[in-house]
Each structure stands twice: as C-alpha cells, then as structure tokens.
Amino acid sequence: MVSGNTVAEIASLLGDAARANMLSALMGGVAMTAGELAQVAGVTAQTASGHLAKMVESGLLAREKQGRHRYYRLASGEVAQLLDALMLVAANAPARHRPLGPRDDALRRARSCYDHMAGRLAVALSDAVQARGFLILEEGVGLLTEEGERFFAAFGLTLRPPRSGTRPLCRACLDWSERRMHLAGQLGAALFDQCLARGWVARIPDSRSLRISRAGELGFARHFGLAEDWDRPARPGEWRGMQPASPA
Amino acid sequence: MVSGNTVAEIASLLGDAARANMLSALMGGVAMTAGELAQVAGVTAQTASGHLAKMVESGLLAREKQGRHRYYRLASGEVAQLLDALMLVAANAPARHRPLGPRDDALRRARSCYDHMAGRLAVALSDAVQARGFLILEEGVGLLTEEGERFFAAFGLTLRPPRSGTRPLCRACLDWSERRMHLAGQLGAALFDQCLARGWVARIPDSRSLRISRAGELGFARHFGLAEDWDRPARPGEWRGMQPASPA
DNA sequence: GCGATGCTTCGGCCGAGGCCGAAATGTCGA
DNA sequence: TCGACATTTCGGCCTCGGCCGAAGCATCGC
Numbered sequence: 001m002v003s004g005n006t007v008a009e010i011a012s013l014l015g016d017a018a019r020a021n022m023l024s025a026l027m028g029g030v031a032m033t034a035g036e037l038a039q040v041a042g043v044t045a046q047t048a049s050g051h052l053a054k055m056v057e058s059g060l061l062a063r064e065k066q067g068r069h070r071y072y073r074l075a076s077g078e079v080a081q082l083l084d085a086l087m088l089v090a091a092n093a094p095a096r097h098r099p100l101g102p103r104d105d106a107l108r109r110a111r112s113c114y115d116h117m118a119g120r121l122a123v124a125l126s127d128a129v130q131a132r133g134f135l136i137l138e139e140g141v142g143l144l145t146e147e148g149e150r151f152f153a154a155f156g157l158t159l160r161p162p163r164s165g166t167r168p169l170c171r172a173c174l175d176w177s178e179r180r181m182h183l184a185g186q187l188g189a190a191l192f193d194q195c196l197a198r199g200w201v202a203r204i205p206d207s208r209s210l211r212i213s214r215a216g217e218l219g220f221a222r223h224f225g226l227a228e229d230w231d232r233p234a235r236p237g238e239w240r241g242m243q244p245a246s247p248a
Numbered sequence: 249m250v251s252g253n254t255v256a257e258i259a260s261l262l263g264d265a266a267r268a269n270m271l272s273a274l275m276g277g278v279a280m281t282a283g284e285l286a287q288v289a290g291v292t293a294q295t296a297s298g299h300l301a302k303m304v305e306s307g308l309l310a311r312e313k314q315g316r317h318r319y320y321r322l323a324s325g326e327v328a329q330l331l332d333a334l335m336l337v338a339a340n341a342p343a344r345h346r347p348l349g350p351r352d353d354a355l356r357r358a359r360s361c362y363d364h365m366a367g368r369l370a371v372a373l374s375d376a377v378q379a380r381g382f383l384i385l386e387e388g389v390g391l392l393t394e395e396g397e398r399f400f401a402a403f404g405l406t407l408r409p410p411r412s413g414t415r416p417l418c419r420a421c422l423d424w425s426e427r428r429m430h431l432a433g434q435l436g437a438a439l440f441d442q443c444l445a446r447g448w449v450a451r452i453p454d455s456r457s458l459r460i461s462r463a464g465e466l467g468f469a470r471h472f473g474l475a476e477d478w479d480r481p482a483r484p485g486e487w488r489g490m491q492p493a494s495p496a
Numbered sequence: 497g498c499g500a501t502g503c504t505t506c507g508g509c510c511g512a513g514g515c516c517g518a519a520a521t522g523t524c525g526a
Numbered sequence: 527t528c529g530a531c532a533t534t535t536c537g538g539c540c541t542c543g544g545c546c547g548a549a550g551c552a553t554c555g556c
Contacts, residue, residue, distance in 0.1 A: 016513090018514080044516060046515090046517085046518095067523065069523095
C-alpha cells in the first residue's frame with residue numbers, strides 16, 4: 001500500500017503534542033514566528049526549530065523569511081481542512097479528562113478557523129441567515145438563495161460569480177465545538193474579512209479566539225437578527241438547529 | 249490548549265504505519281476481521297490486536313463480534329473524512345520515494361472511498377454528468393439540476409428529498425490520486441450502491457480497488473456517455489476538468 | 497468434551513525520536 | 527564592527543511505544 005506509509009508519515013507529524021499545538025495555533029489564520037510557536041508549544045527554541053523544519057519539509061507549513069524572523073503559516077487550505085477534520089474527530093472522542101478551562105470557553109464562543117469564523121457565533125450566524133431564507137445548508141454544503149445573494153452583497157461581500165444560471169454554492173464545515181454546521185468556503189472567508197474590516201470582531205493576539213466588539217454585538221443583532229441569547233451555551237439535549245450532527 | 253493534546257493523541261494513532269495501513273484498508277467501506285487487518289498491516293495477530301484495541305477505545309473504529317471473529321470498521325463518516333483529508337495531503341507531499349506499483353495503478357483507476365467511488369472512473373463520471381448539465385460542482389460542493397434529478401431517478405437512485413423549493417445538494421470530495429473533484433455525499437453513496445447492484449463494478453477482496461465489469465464499461469458509456477479514453481491516465485500538464493485543483 | 501482456530505494479555509527487548517545545553521549562523525541597530 | 531537577538535545545528539540523554547514469543551480465553555465443528 002504505497003499511500004499507507006506516506007499517510008503515516010504525515011500523521012505522525014501531527015501526532016506530537018508540541019507540533020499539534022503549533023498547528024492549532026496556526027489554524028487561527030495568521031503567520032507566526034518560530035519563537036512564538038516555540039512558546040505556544042511549550043518547548044525551547046531549538047526543539048521548535050527542529051519540529052518546524054520537519055513540517056516545512058513535508059509540505060504542512062510554509063516558511064517566509066522576514067528580517068531576522070521566520071514566519072510560518074499553514075501551507076494550504078487542504079492542510080487546514082485536515083486539521084479541522086482531526087479536531088472534529090478528537091472533540092468527539094470518548095470524554096477522558098477534559099480540563100475545559102475559561103480559555104477553552106473563549107474558543108468555543110468565537111474563534112477563527114483558518115480563513116473563516118467558527119464557534120457559537122459562527123453557528124448562530126449560519127442559523128440566522130438560514131432562518132431568513134438567505135442560505136440553505138444541507139449535507140455539509142450551502143446554497144445561497146437569490147435574496148441571500150442580495151443580502152450579502154448589500155453587506156459588502158464580493159463573491160466570485162457562480163456558473164451561469166445557478167446560485168453560488170459554499171462549503172459548510174462541521175464545528176468541532178458545537179457539532180453544528182457553520183459557513184465556510186469563499187462565503188465564509190468573505191464574511192470573516194468583512195467583519196474584521198468593520199471592527200465587529202478582532203483577533204486576540206497569540207490565540208485563535210476572537211473578541212466581539214460592542215459594535216459587533218449591535219451589528220450582528222441588527223443586520224443578521226441574531227437572537228438575544230445566541231451566546232448562551234446550548235443545554236444538553238437541546239436542539240437549536242436543523243441539521244443532524246453527522247451523515248451516516 | 250485543551251484540544252491540542254487530544255488532537256495529538258488521535259493523530260499519533262494514525263501516525264503508525266501498521267495502523268495507517270489498517271485504516272486505509274477499512275476506507276474500502278467493508279468491515280474486516282482482526283486477522284485480515286493483521287495481514288494487511290504486516291504484523292502478527294497479537295500486535296494487531298493491540299492496535300485495534302487502541303483505535304476502538306479512541307473512537308476511530310467500531311467493533312462487531314460475530315462468532316469467533318471480530319469485525320472492525322471505521323466508526324463514522326467523520327473518521328472517513330479525516331482519512332480522506334490525510335490522504336490528500338499525503339499525496340501532495342513532496343515526492344520522496346514513490347514505488348508506484350501496478351497495485352497502486354489499480355487503485356488510481358477505480359476504488360471505493362468509504363461509501364462512494366473514487367479514482368479516474370469516479371472523476372470521469374463526475375465530469376460526464378457535469379458536461380450534460382445534470383450537476384454543477386463548485387468549491388467542493390455539488391448541486392443537482394432538475395434534469396439531473398430526473399436522470400439519477402431514472403437510473404434507480406432514491407435520494408432524500410431536498411428542502412422545499414431547492415434542488416438537492418451533494419458533497420464533492422477532492423480525489424487524492426487525481427486531484428480533481430468527484431461525487432460524494434448521499435448522491436455519491438447512492439450511485440455506488442446502484443453500480444454495485446447492477447454488477448457494473450465489484451469490490452476486489454482485501455483491497456480498496458474496484459473491478460469494472462464488461463457490463464459496467466458498456467453501461468457507463470451508454471448511460472453516462474463516458475468518453476472512450478476515460479481510462480487513459482492524464483498526461484502531465486493536461487487539464488481535462490473544469491475545477492481548479494484547490495481553493496486558496 | 498476435545499482439538500483447531502481466532503483473538504487477546506503479559507512480559508521483555510529495542511529502536512526511533514523528542515528534549516535540552518552548548519555553540520554556530522544570520523540579521524539588525526548603532 | 528560590535529553586541530543583542532532570532533534561529534539553527536550538533537551531541538547526548540532518556541522515555542515512549544511498537545514488536546514478538548508464550549501463554550490464556552473464547553468459539554466452532556465434531
């Protein structure tokens with residue numbers, strides 16, 4: 001099995017706590033220096049350097065030199081999707097020991113996921129635009145309606161025009177913390193950009209968490225009609241969404 | 249980073265050659281006994297047993313007892329998608345040493361991918377139904393047109409009815425060997441089932457490869473209008489499809 | 497029951513690989 | 527050119543985990 005060994009090689013790179021922490025941090029979507037990554041991984045600079053070299057060589061990371069710093073970022077969207085799939089499986093793994101600190105709750109509330117948003121905020125936004133008939137999410141896949149196209153255009157998003165005679169499609173991504181679908185693909189990325197540009201959300205340095213500004217709270221409520229209690233964590237057993245959690 | 253460690257735990261399970269080979273084999277979509285898996289992994293029964301126990305405990309595999317055999321299968325579609333994402337990244341990793349035997353070429357021609365088909369055949373079928381306007385693939389996502397719905401219904405596929413007022417959506421999956429999109433999701437699964445039922449393709453025991461019967465060759469040509477040369481491996485640089493290989 | 501077969505548990509061996517200290521290389525600012 | 531800082535290379539230590547032989551359970555056919 002030719003691919004078996006290559007698969008194992010790549011996977012074993014993800015299978016080390018230090019490297020996994022680096023990659024998780026880079027899922028935030030911003031490039032980081034070797035030193036910063038050493039810190040998030042909790043190892044010395046020289047150890048981190050070795051890890052980073054391996055990941056670059058295997059095509060997981062891209063390196064960019066800038067002065068005496070080296071910036072690292074995920075090499076491609078495919079790597080980001082791999083990490084996403086991995087986090088989803090990991091999050092659903094048998095409970096074991098879950099520290100689940102306050103830091104973790106911030107991540108569950110709103111975080112960046114490579115080029116789009118994830119967490120309760122992202123799920124609430126997806127629900128809201130679905131409820132208003134702007135978007136249909138189904139089977140990990142989204143379809144923008146005609147009204148939805150107008151709505152997002154009015155919001156300032158520019159989307160690549162779809163194949164003639166159809167509505168634009170977008171990817172939907174199963175949120176590992178919420179087990180619910182949220183917007184991804186080009187629509188998700190454009191939405192994230194616009195929210196950043198408006199100052200509704202901001203990246204928190206050295207973290208994947210997002211801070212939601214006062215303007216953001218108002219804006220999400222006014223423009224998207226987010227319910228008052230969108231930020232309340234779902235109670236166990238409560239079913240706020242429409243999609244089943246998982247395909248067969 | 250709470251999820252970092254869990255992520256590393258899961259990934260390190262995939263990061264061993266023996267386990268990766270077992271999981272690759274199970275991507276074929278059929279359950280296998282512990283003994284068979286030991287064989288594909290190239291280890292003794294007792295070693296395999298240990299590996300399998302770990303993977304069941306972590307939620308990667310499901311075990312089913314049947315007489316004195318234990319059958320193992322992937323625990324969920326999410327695990328299958330994780331493996332798929334991993335194979336895609338692995339396949340695009342820097343060349344290194346590629347044995348690339350005849351066995352590998354059979355895989356590239358037609359194989360099962362958990363619940364649907366992959367390889368050149370699957371890509372050619374996707375291309376064909378797209379060319380005839382039955383389906384639109386875009387950004388990892390597919391949309392069935394009205395004619396497409398009729399076409400697949402006439403072919404014998406029963407699809408879950410879509411949300412009212414829309415066409416059915418389906419997932420598209422980036423083929424690791426062809427770097428092109430192929431049909432996945434419920435449509436891909438239903439299509440695979442139907443092809444198996446008609447005897448157009450058959451699973452090759454202990455392999456993910458699929459055998460295409462004479463009836464299949466005729467059927468694919470007649471019903472789907474597959475070109476004569478669909479099975480010719482793409483020449484380097486040649487671009488037969490319409491989708492770019494990868495999003496940003 | 498009894499042996500054959502499939503699978504698992506136990507114990508010990510051993511190699512791969514992560515870790516750090518020390519030192520080398522590169523780059524910036526003065 | 528020099529010192530400070532970011533990063534990498536080298537070398538040696540040490541733990542973790544995969545591997546197998548032997549033995550222990552379970553199940554089937556007789």
